[in-house]
Amino acid sequence: MDGVHHRLRRLFSFGRGILALDTGPAELAARFRAEALMPAARADYLAMLLGTPGLSEHVSGVVLTPDVLEEQPGPAGLMVGVRADSGHERLTDDDRHRVTSGLDGLAARLTRSRDLGVGFAVWSTVAGPAGDPRGMHVLTANGHAAARFAVLCHDLGLVPVIRVGTRITGDDRGWRSATVAAALLSVCGHLHDLDVDVSGVVICIEVGSATEPLTVLPDDLGGVALIGETAGVEPQWPPSPPWPLTFYIGRQATRPALQAWRSSGSVGAGRDALLGCLATAACGPRAVSGARR
Template sequence: MDIETMSRTAEALVAPGKGILAADESHPTMAKRLAAIGLESSESVRQTYRGMLLGTPGLSEFISGVILFDETIRQRTPDGTPIPELLRRQGIIPGIKVDGGIKPLAGFPGEVATEGLDGLRARLADYASLGARFAKWRAVIRIDGALPSATCIETHAHALARYAALAQEAGLTPIVEPEVLMNGSHTAQRCAEVTVTVLRAVYEQLGHQHVVLEASLLKPNMVLPGVDCPHQVSDEEVGRLTIRTLRQAVPAAVPGLVFLSGGQSDEQATARLAAINRQGPQPWQCSFSFGRALQGPVLRAWAGEETNRGAAQAALLHRARLNSLARSGEYAPSMEAVS
């Protein structure tokens, strides 16, 4: 376990002006994304799309790392270059999603647990040999009436901590992702309360498992009202609530936070990231790890046509640049128009 190397990776991933591209969609999720532009999801189509996405010239100006899926980290470009090597040549750090997805939490209707701890040590070693330098595990917490239960929170916190300990054992910087979903009618204040409770439980378990926080990152949700809540709040209020909430639970030893977009639109995610970064200096870098909020415009511009490759890559660079500006709070909605 080389803590110094993992700490340097964590710091590089949240370098000022940069963030992470999440390209770790599972097969079912990727099938939905491709179906939306009229394409059937096959290995060759996924390979072509992700090769175009990750081969975007100039991407490293705004993107520090990419989270890959198991299929993608094993794929090559048409000239035979392994995808992790393609990223490294651009100065982008390859990472890997290692959880096994969510399943119903037995005995707790309406709640889920994340699977994938069985065999994880061997899989992490394999991913490290393929070129990954960081890993990610996602937990999913739903707010609904009395939910989440204490058992659900404890289950997720323990799994996240076991994963993080195993990742560091393998020399991979762990990204810990306890996502409080924005689905539902709960208020922003309820989201804040649940988020604090979840994060305190997660960091308690990370301590129990001897995870070195300086060599890890947190991928948190923003503090938002549920999508069906009648009382929505401004972007600046999201920024204020999010920072106030995280300061109650996230240790200063953590180098950075890479916010998830969690179903927000491209513009919402960027505007709220900017609002978060306008709250003043924080103990951690406040960055991004966006999937759909970066890839949505790319997929629409590409539409499966090789002739659209340039336009699709330009769409990615435009979106990535706006999120880069949001890192310093400098983003404004007027920048959305492509010049």
């Protein structure tokens, strides 16, 4: 676990965050259509983002999709991560309940990614509709899959970053908060059942302004990465957390960068928009005290 802990410390160094550039080709093509861009602009778009001067001052790691990782190395000075799951698939006939997919062949894919220089991997779990009476079935299936992912990461010396609580629907914030807490408990419980060393695990959670779900996390967790619920909404940073804390940001930064690049035709404008979003997000963890390491 020494290699895992070393990489984890790098991820949480100096309050820098994690930039997610792991949007799949189909979803990214849809964004490009909305901005009247051709799909072939994907390479230029990624080059704009990854070539941003001063990027390493704000983020310590960047998440790429496996196909991008095969085509180009990550930017100098940043740890490269890879999206490990392959989306989600139907768990029940009514299509309201889903489970994260990607365990089949995962060991081979992670081994290939590690050989390409990857230091961490990201797995997104599905929590399902808030307040759903059949939600425990969803949480159990997804929690077990996430724990198996973490085992494989540790076996290969990689840091597992587990995103918890995606696809939660419903307007009742109380139910949403309870669903997030239940999802965290499920993941942590399955990590315990599979004897995973949680000091080498990062939990990434969308909590918005509600930090109550974080109280269920074990104190010896390797770290927590927070993101806002929607673009432009920064999370409320808990005071004196027992674990290292940072931010995880994706479309909240890349969408403004894409729009600035598209509207101005200037790479510099896109990069300035990206850096502006990263600087705002970084204000949180740098102001938090009490984190370990």
